[in-house]
Amino acid sequence: MALLQISEPSMAAAPHEHRLAVGIDLGTTNSLVATVRSGATTVLPDSLGRPLLPSIVRYHPDGKVDVGFAAQARQAADPRNTIVSVKRFMGRGLKDVAHVENAPYDFVDAPGMVQIRTAAGVKSPVEVSAEILKVLKSRAELSLGGALSGAVITVPAYFDDAQRQATKDAGKLAGLNVLRLLNEPTAAAIAYGLENASEGVYAVYDLGGGTFDISILKLSRGVFEVIATSGDSMLGGDDFDQRVFCWAVEQAKLPPLGARDMRLLQMKAREAKEYLTFHGEAPITAKLSSGELVDLTIDTETFCSISQTLVQKTLGPVRKALRDAGLTIEDIKGVVMVGGATRMPQVQRAVGEFFRRDPLNNLDPDKVVALGAAMQANVLAGNKPEGEDWLLLDVIPLSLGIETMGGLAEKIIPRNTTIPAAKAQEFTTFKDGQTAMTFHVLQGERELVSDCRSLARFELKGIPPMAAGAARIRVSFQVDADGLLSVSAQEKSTGAQASITVKPSYGLADADIERMLRESFEHAREDVHARALAEYRVEAQRLLEATRSALDADRNLLTPEESSAIENAMQALQKLLPETDHRAIKNATDALNRATDEFAARRMDQGIRRALAGKKIGSF
Amino acid sequence: MNAGAARALTSSGLHNHFELFGLVPAFALDLEALERSYREIQSRVHPDRFAQAGDAERRASLQWTTRVNEAYRTLQDPVQRGKHILDLRGVDVAFETNTQMPTDFLLQQLALREELESAVSRKDAPALDRLRADLSQSKKALESQIGIAIDANQDYAGAADLVRKLMFLDRMHAEIVQAYEEVE
Numbered sequence: 178m179a180l181l182q183i184s185e186p187s188m189a190a191a192p193h194e195h196r197l198a199v200g201i202d203l204g205t206t207n208s209l210v211a212t213v214r215s216g217a218t219t220v221l222p223d224s225l226g227r228p229l230l231p232s233i234v235r236y237h238p239d240g241k242v243d244v245g246f247a248a249q250a251r252q253a254a255d256p257r258n259t260i261v262s263v264k265r266f267m268g269r270g271l272k273d274v275a276h277v278e279n280a281p282y283d284f285v286d287a288p289g290m291v292q293i294r295t296a297a298g299v300k301s302p303v304e305v306s307a308e309i310l311k312v313l314k315s316r317a318e319l320s321l322g323g324a325l326s327g328a329v330i331t332v333p334a335y336f337d338d339a340q341r342q343a344t345k346d347a348g349k350l351a352g353l354n355v356l357r358l359l360n361e362p363t364a365a366a367i368a369y370g371l372e373n374a375s376e377g378v379y380a381v382y383d384l385g386g387g388t389f390d391i392s393i394l395k396l397s398r399g400v401f402e403v404i405a406t407s408g409d410s411m412l413g414g415d416d417f418d419q420r421v422f423c424w425a426v427e428q429a430k431l432p433p434l435g436a437r438d439m440r441l442l443q444m445k446a447r448e449a450k451e452y453l454t455f456h457g458e459a460p461i462t463a464k465l466s467s468g469e470l471v472d473l474t475i476d477t478e479t480f481c482s483i484s485q486t487l488v489q490k491t492l493g494p495v496r497k498a499l500r501d502a503g504l505t506i507e508d509i510k511g512v513v514m515v516g517g518a519t520r521m522p523q524v525q526r527a528v529g530e531f532f533r534r535d536p537l538n539n540l541d542p543d544k545v546v547a548l549g550a551a552m553q554a555n556v557l558a559g560n561k562p563e564g565e566d567w568l569l570l571d572v573i574p575l576s577l578g579i580e581t582m583g584g585l586a587e588k589i590i591p592r593n594t595t596i597p598a599a600k601a602q603e604f605t606t607f608k609d610g611q612t613a614m615t616f617h618v619l620q621g622e623r624e625l626v627s628d629c630r631s632l633a634r635f636e637l638k639g640i641p642p643m644a645a646g647a648a649r650i651r652v653s654f655q656v657d658a659d660g661l662l663s664v665s666a667q668e669k670s671t672g673a674q675a676s677i678t679v680k681p682s683y684g685l686a687d688a689d690i691e692r693m694l695r696e697s698f699e700h701a702r703e704d705v706h707a708r709a710l711a712e713y714r715v716e717a718q719r720l721l722e723a724t725r726s727a728l729d730a731d732r733n734l735l736t737p738e739e740s741s742a743i744e745n746a747m748q749a750l751q752k753l754l755p756e757t758d759h760r761a762i763k764n765a766t767d768a769l770n771r772a773t774d775e776f777a778a779r780r781m782d783q784g785i786r787r788a789l790a791g792k793k794i795g796s797f
Numbered sequence: 798m799n800a801g802a803a804r805a806l807t808s809s810g811l812h813n814h815f816e817l818f819g820l821v822p823a824f825a826l827d828l829e830a831l832e833r834s835y836r837e838i839q840s841r842v843h844p845d846r847f848a849q850a851g852d853a854e855r856r857a858s859l860q861w862t863t864r865v866n867e868a869y870r871t872l873q874d875p876v877q878r879g880k881h882i883l884d885l886r887g888v889d890v891a892f893e894t895n896t897q898m899p900t901d902f903l904l905q906q907l908a909l910r911e912e913l914e915s916a917v918s919r920k921d922a923p924a925l926d927r928l929r930a931d932l933s934q935s936k937k938a939l940e941s942q943i944g945i946a947i948d949a950n951q952d953y954a955g956a957a958d959l960v961r962k963l964m965f966l967d968r969m970h971a972e973i974v975q976a977y978e979e980v981e
Binding site: 553 | 817859869
């Protein structure tokens with residue numbers, strides 16, 4: 178009976194096959210990798226049993242790279258080549274980066290995204306992040322005993338399009354098949370909700386090392402629906418360290434510090450902050466390169482007072498998210514705390530006072546995001562656990578729009594719209610005989626273009642000349658399930674259609690990624706073709722498997738001719754699989770994809786009809 | 798229904814969002830039934846269900862989910878829902894072109910706006926709370942009037958005027974929400 182047929186045949190893995198999939202929390206301070214193994218979700222530790230990987234990358238002049246604890250140990254000795262908190266620079270230009278003056282790097286202002294000059298050459302934040310991801314990937318493959326079929330990487334919910342695209346590019350550069358970008362608070366809600374079988378409206382307060390998110394979610398019958406999200410992608414635990422650091426500099430009356438001393442004192446400031454979570458006061462002692470000894474003690478009261486404005490700063494987005502959700506604190510059933518920075522007692526206190534209830538801390542705030550991502554990765558990889566049929570509905574955090582006359586931003590897709598989403602708007606020409614039109618794509622809430630983030634500029638050419646106002650140019654925005662935008666524009670009034678589709682420009686083109694892969698030290702000896710062949714084979718096998726199970730389930734939707742056309746395309750591809758011509762495999766895969774277009778559409782229609790049939794039976 | 802509107806209906810291939818969810822078109826909608834139906838459909842078409850499928854299915858999934866989200870958003874929002882029903886009935890609400898409103902309504906709106914400005918200049922958050930609560934009341938009242946006009950009386954022209962009023966109140970609401978950011 179239709180009502181009972183919840184699982185779609187194409188999603189289920191072939192029997193006895195478990196695909197290796199992981200969730201990765203690519204954090205500002207620490208990163209983790211987790212997986213679902215025999216039904217249990219666990220964080221995968223390194224060979225010494227340490228679950229966290231410090232998100233620190235050190236470049237040597239010979240091109241060798243240290244990641245994690247080894248890099249961390251040398252950060253004060255080699256600050257210029259040891260990159261910490263690289264997440265702050267993802268998808269950001271030099272002017273967007275806070276505290277540049279306190280970062281000891283040799284920044285290179287590149288278009289779109291800032292870069293850093295190291296002993297091993299100029300590195301983009303995407304490359305630095307990819308180093309962290311590579312280590313987690315090999316950790317997982319070693320621990321799970323096989324190649325990964327895919328990974329879910331988490332991003333702050335408040336990350337804009339540029340920051341998301343940069344993260345996805347880093348995943349690709351690390352050789353990962355990125356199944357999905359997942360918002361960190363949403364990942365935490367999955368882990369928390371599935372663990373506690375929660376129902377109702379929850380707030381997730383996620384204060385990480387460098388970013389702050391607040392998400393309001395409705396949990397009911399296996400659906401995790403984000404109602405509203407807000408945050409600050411430039412606010413996190415690092416800023417508390419910074420306050421302690423500045424306090425210490427002031428107290429010790431220190432002159433402007435060199436890179437090494439600065440990093441040393443920043444490390445001491447962080448240690449003091451962490452110590453204050455469990456103690457009334459903390460020492461800050463450091464021997465500077467001048468020989469001068471800094472010897473200070475900071476107490477809880479001082480720490481609370483110098484960091485009070487930071488704690489208060491998180492509550493603005495919390496209020497905004499509640500208002501956007503149309504809810505008050507009485508509607509919130511629980512507040513889940515996520516991120517290492519929520520360990521600070523003053524943060525716990527402020528959140529508790531605001532929501533008038535004790536925050537929920539029963540999952541490790543450092544691990545909960547990776548655990549939730551692993552659960553999502555497991556589902557996306559097709560290892561759907563029996564009876565665990567949950568669905569995630571997320572939103573975009575910031576409005577997307579386009580520049581109109583007078584430097585104003587016109588919103589096309591408002592913030593908190595459920596993704597995937599699409600919207601089209603029509604524009605017209607301004608001058609007689611105008612044959613080209615420039616579009617400027619923006620993200621943000623402000624009215625002035627200069628206050629929004631510029632995502633892309635592109636030009637539609639070949640508009641047939643006509644009177645001003647006569648052309649009809651339709652601009653379509655599409656946001657996919659990763660929250661990533663693509664924009665297309667088309668002239669509609671004449672048969673001659675000028676059209677263009679763009680991905681915002683800071684994202685790396687696939688060709689760039691291939692070049693970086695080729696250039697990167699590790700892959701220099703690897704045969705790029707062998708890699709492409711392996712990837713296309715996996716893709717081809719996946720498609721064959723999906724098509725086979727679709728035919729098994731729904732062959733009745735096809736005429737015998739249609740069915741044999743698909744079978745032919747499958748056979749053609751199957752025959753090519755053992756061959757080594759990766760282009761031929763790719764072409765045959767594309768051909769099979771085209772051959773199943775109509776079939777896919779019919780299956781989808783059938784799915785909807787069944788859903789409606791199920792609903793009607795259920796509601797009477 | 799005039800000829801122009803009828804042509805627009807057929808040529809643009811207007812989707813009936815109610816049909817998509819298996820619901821009878823009505824302004825006074827059972828929002829819980831809508832939500833159930835929405836989730837049921839999403840659980841079948843969402844891209845998460847097709848992560849391992851071929852390109853064709855993934856594309857179809859993206860298109861369907863996008864459409865279902867759009868339809869859900871439209872039906873959840875009273876202004877958009879009203880506009881959609883009236884579109885289906887061949888009546889254009891004409892948000893952009895028809896800005897003529899009764900004088901007493903406009904005066905009321907002006908008074909509200911002045912109150913808002915004064916609350917902002919005093920940085921008076923409780924005053925904003927009150928304004929927002931009052932506005933919610935007015936919106937509710939207007940929504941039940943629209944329900945009667947559309948569902949009971951089939952007075953679509955009258956309903957169009959009421960929907961336009963509701964849109965004014967929505968804009969006012971957005972301004973109040975925005976104002977909190979200046980006050981806080």
